[in-house]
Structures are given as C-alpha cells and as structure tokens.
Amino acid sequence: MAILQQATIDAIKQNESALLASWIENLGDGGSLNDSRISREDVSRQAREFLSLLVTASANGDAADLTRSEWLDSRQFLEALSRSRAMQGFDSQHTAHFIFSLKRPLFDLLQKAYAADPRALSSELWMISELLDTLGMHTIRSFQKSREEVILRQQEELLELSTPVVKLWEGVLALPMIGTLDSQRTQVVMESLLQRIVETGSEIAIIDITGVPTVDTLVAQHLLKTVTAIRLMGADCIISGIRPQIAQTIVHLGLDLGGIVTKANLADALALALKRSGLTVTKAAG
Amino acid sequence: MTTRSGTHAIRSEQDVVLSRQAVRKLAIECGLRLVDQTKLVTAVSELARNTVIYGGGGDMDWELVEDGGRKGVRLVFRDEGPGIPDIKQAMTDGWTSGNGLGLGLTGAKRLVDQFDIQSAPGEGTRVTITKWN
Amino acid sequence: MDRIPILRMGEFLLVTIQVDMHDQLALTLQDDLSTKINEISAKGVLIDISALDIVDSFIGRMISMISGLSRILDAETVVVGMQPAVAITLVELGLTLSGVSTALDVERGMKLLRERVRSL
Numbered sequence A: 001m002a003i004l005q006q007a008t009i010d011a012i013k014q015n016e017s018a019l020l021a022s023w024i025e026n027l028g029d030g031g032s033l034n035d036s037r038i039s040r041e042d043v044s045r046q047a048r049e050f051l052s053l054l055v056t057a058s059a060n061g062d063a064a065d066l067t068r069s070e071w072l073d074s075r076q077f078l079e080a081l082s083r084s085r086a087m088q089g090f091d092s093q094h095t096a097h098f099i100f101s102l103k104r105p106l107f108d109l110l111q112k113a114y115a116a117d118p119r120a121l122s123s124e125l126w127m128i129s130e131l132l133d134t135l136g137m138h139t140i141r142s143f144q145k146s147r148e149e150v151i152l153r154q155q156e157e158l159l160e161l162s163t164p165v166v167k168l169w170e171g172v173l174a175l176p177m178i179g180t181l182d183s184q185r186t187q188v189v190m191e192s193l194l195q196r197i198v199e200t201g202s203e204i205a206i207i208d209i210t211g212v213p214t215v216d217t218l219v220a221q222h223l224l225k226t227v228t229a230i231r232l233m234g235a236d237c238i239i240s241g242i243r244p245q246i247a248q249t250i251v252h253l254g255l256d257l258g259g260i261v262t263k264a265n266l267a268d269a270l271a272l273a274l275k276r277s278g279l280t281v282t283k284a285a286g
Numbered sequence B: 001m002t003t004r005s006g007t008h009a010i011r012s013e014q015d016v017v018l019s020r021q022a023v024r025k026l027a028i029e030c031g032l033r034l035v036d037q038t039k040l041v042t043a044v045s046e047l048a049r050n051t052v053i054y055g056g057g058g059d060m061d062w063e064l065v066e067d068g069g070r071k072g073v074r075l076v077f078r079d080e081g082p083g084i085p086d087i088k089q090a091m092t093d094g095w096t097s098g099n100g101l102g103l104g105l106t107g108a109k110r111l112v113d114q115f116d117i118q119s120a121p122g123e124g125t126r127v128t129i130t131k132w133n
Numbered sequence C: 001m002d003r004i005p006i007l008r009m010g011e012f013l014l015v016t017i018q019v020d021m022h023d024q025l026a027l028t029l030q031d032d033l034s035t036k037i038n039e040i041s042a043k044g045v046l047i048d049i050s051a052l053d054i055v056d057s058f059i060g061r062m063i064s065m066i067s068g069l070s071r072i073l074d075a076e077t078v079v080v081g082m083q084p085a086v087a088i089t090l091v092e093l094g095l096t097l098s099g100v101s102t103a104l105d106v107e108r109g110m111k112l113l114r115e116r117v118r119s120l
Helices: A006-014 A016-029 A040-060 A069-088 A092-100 A103-113 A118-162 A183-200 A217-233 A244-252 A266-276 B013-029 B034-053 B104-111 C023-040 C057-072 C084-093 C106-119
Strands: A166-169 A172-178 A204-211 A236-240 A261-263 B002-010 B058-067 B070-079 B114-119 B125-132 C006-009 C012-016 C044-048 C076-080 C101-103
Touching: A006 A016, A006 A040, A006 A103, A006 A118, A016 A040, A016 A103, A040 A069, A040 A092, A069 A092, A069 A118, A092 A118, A103 A118, A166 A266, A172 A183, A172 A266, A183 A204, A183 A217, A183 C084, A204 A217, A204 A266, A217 A236, A217 A244, A217 C084, A217 C101, A236 A266, A261 A266, B002 B013, B002 B034, B013 B034, B013 B058, B013 B070, B013 C023, B034 B058, B034 B070, B034 B104, B034 B125, B034 C057, B034 C084, B104 B114, B104 B125, B104 C084, C006 C023, C012 C023, C012 C106, C023 C057, C044 C057, C044 C106, C057 C076, C057 C084, C076 C106, C101 C106
Parallel strands: A172 A204, A204 A236, A236 A261, C012 C044, C044 C076, C076 C101
Antiparallel strands: A166 A172, B002 B058, B058 B070, B070 B125, B114 B125, C006 C012
C-alpha cells in the first residue's frame, strides 16, 4: 500500500489553481500550447480535468497500483487523450509530455509543504514521481495502441482503394487488378466485386489480371473460387490478361480452369461481354 | 482469455436453428465481417446437425475469446453418441456414414480458423472450432 | 410455419424461402414441389433464396435434388438471389451446385426460364 499522505493531498487541493497555472506554463515551455492542431483552451481544460481526477483518485486509492478501480477514471481520461492526440497527428513524446510536465510544479509544491519534514518530503516525492511515471507510461502505451489502430484502418482503406470495381457498361463490371496479390488482398477485393454485382445487378464481371506479375497457388485457387461464387450468384465471369507465366503456373499447379472463360486482354473481354448482352458496336456512318 | 461463456442444448432440429441464431449474435459481437459470420454460422449448422443426427443430441459450449487484441468465438460441440471409429476417414471429403454429402466435418473445418476433433467408439465426439476476427 | 408456400405463375412455380430453414422443412418442400410440378405440368421452377443468410450442405443438397428431380419431371430449375457471403461460404464448403442454373434476381430468373422453355 502506498497512499499519499493527507498533507500532500491537502496541499494539492489548496493550491490547485496555482499548480494548474504553473503546469500549463510548463506545457507551454514544452511547445504544447503553440500548436495549430490544438488550442490553448483545450489543453488548459484537459489539464484542469485531469488534475481533479488525480486528486480524487489519490485521496482514495493506492498510488502504487494503478490497476485499481479508483484509478479507472484517470486511466480512461488518459486513454481518450492519447487517442485524440494520435488522431491529431502528435508524436508520442508530445503526448507523454502532458503528464511529465506536471512533475516540476508538483515537486515545487511538495517542497514548500514539507519544508519542515525532509524525510516525509523524500518519501512523498518518490511516490509522486513513481505515480506520474506510471501514468506517463500508460499514456504512451495508449498512444501506441491508438496509432496502431490508425495504421490498421489506413491499411484497410488502402486495400479498398487499390482495386476499384468499375462499371464498364450497363450490366458489365470490371475489376482491374494491379500489383502482387496476396491471399488477404485477393479475398477482400473479390468480396467487394461480389457485393457490387448484387448492388448494380450486373450479369457479367471481368477480372483483369494484366497488371499482376505472378500468382501463387493460394491466389490462383482464390480466383477460381471467386469465379464459382459469381456463378452461384447468377452472374458470369471472364478473366482477361493472363500472362504466359501465370498460365504456366496454373497448368503446373494442375488447377482446372474448365468452364472459365478467359480472354487475352480487357478489350476482347469487353467485346465478348457486349456480345453476350446482345449489343453490337458499329462505326457511326459519315 | 475468455471474456464470456455459456452452453446451448442441441437435442433437436429446432435447436440447430437456435444455435445458428445464437452464434450469429456472438459473431456480430466480436466484430466478425459478414463473410466470416456466414462461414462460422454455416460451420455451426453442419456440426450441430452432426450432433443431433449422429451423436443423438448433445451440447454446444460457447466462449468469447481474446488473444492479444484479436477477438474470436470458440465453440465446442459435444455428444455422448457412438463416436467415430476412424477420424482420418471421417475427415476425408466425400466420406459419409449417413446419407449426407460427406462435407459436414471437412467443410466445417475449411470454414473456421481452428478445428480440433476428439472421438473414439463408445466415447462420444467433441469438436472444437474457433473463428477469429 | 411447417410449409414453404409454392406460388404458381402460369407454367412456372415460384418458391420464396424466407424462413430460417430447418431440415424437415427442406424435405417437405422437396416433396411438395415434385407433386406440384407433376400436377400442373410445370415447365420451370424458380427458387428465390435472397432472404437466406446461410446455405449449408443440407440445404445445398436440397437445391441440387430439386433441380435434378424437376429435370426428370421435364421442368427447368433456376436458383436466384444468392447473397455474396453465402456464395463464398458455399464454395469454401466444397459445394458448387454444378448443374444448377442461377440468376441474379427473380426477374432475370424468369427471363432465363422463358428462354430455356422456348428453346426446347
């Protein structure tokens, strides 16, 4: 158990506004206030809010064990703060600085409060220091977690952006695939193709793999599964732009392309799609 | 790490439908994408049917599990039925002891991320599956 | 509900599956359909499964059986409206319903049936 002495908590409570003022000043020295991404008012408000949470929690809770329920509000506050800092594009140092810049003002305050009792001072300083370090670490951890989430989301967005399903004609969709296909990417892309077939009521889908240098067994199998799934939904699929190397791979792997329509390039595939839709393309007279 | 768990009885065909609905809710709760929800629920349908038809009824234990930020659903189908004499054979596509297509066990295995089966003649069958988000 | 209704549209039969299928229901439907095809000499059967959120091997087998049965009874079967997630799952399960005709929706399914019947 390491509960802060009542005198420490009283000292913080009595000097709350002065403490807050010097904390905010410290934050300013660290550059946290001259930033267009966050306003001075917001930082001040966050500091005020956190200080009051800290006072409440340390009055009731064990300062050495932040996993306890008394610290729940403080922890959640810091998690939310880290998350918003991560979203705003701050780095981890900046985010942790929010907590660490409270050290100096608190130490000064304690020095005054315990001027007559050096032994109590050192024990309280140690405890406060530990407490702030732990809170700071928690902030960094939360910050990292938020950043990872941001990266993950961006990856997913990129995945969707990288292979758009385009409408070539009424009832004809095309999926031009570019770059190396891994199994996960193929899966996501194929799912969005199937979804778009339903949404647009398209009866023909062309998967163009001209821009795909190689495929491995898994991807080739996935391609075949997609063609089968498209057929189950009641649409037809044409694969175009199969490079010679990929054709060899498919044959080597012993995969059966039977029943799948393939065309040398996207233009031929479109021509076939139009023909199947009962359309003919003719040159305008004159 | 288990966050929540429970058990559903699987005695009749109606229970197969109910277990599918229950697992759908769990799958949504763990944030599985629609395709993964569908795969999991389909696997449940296959395994729960096996429990009723071949196992003579049994139970499905469910758990919401977490592993380093990943969430998932883990299900155990258990029965006290006659058991499977040759698991390797039962896990072959197209093999069937009844009048099915023989895709129940192998199909279910392909639809989930982890699959484990324990069975011996006279000792019932226990199939554990997990799907991660 | 212990029966899936079968609607008659001229020489075609339309079945819309909207409930969570259980096995007995599937078997009843199979019986009802073959009786009905025979009764009215139906030329085609349209099965709309757009409301089904899963198709397992049992339902898959039922669809194949209905298709095979109706062919023997001189009727074409078209399955319409399979959801993308269901189609992906079915392929993964190992069921490709080969020999079963499919269409995106009821309207296109009807068109396909008419073409098939006319070409006979």
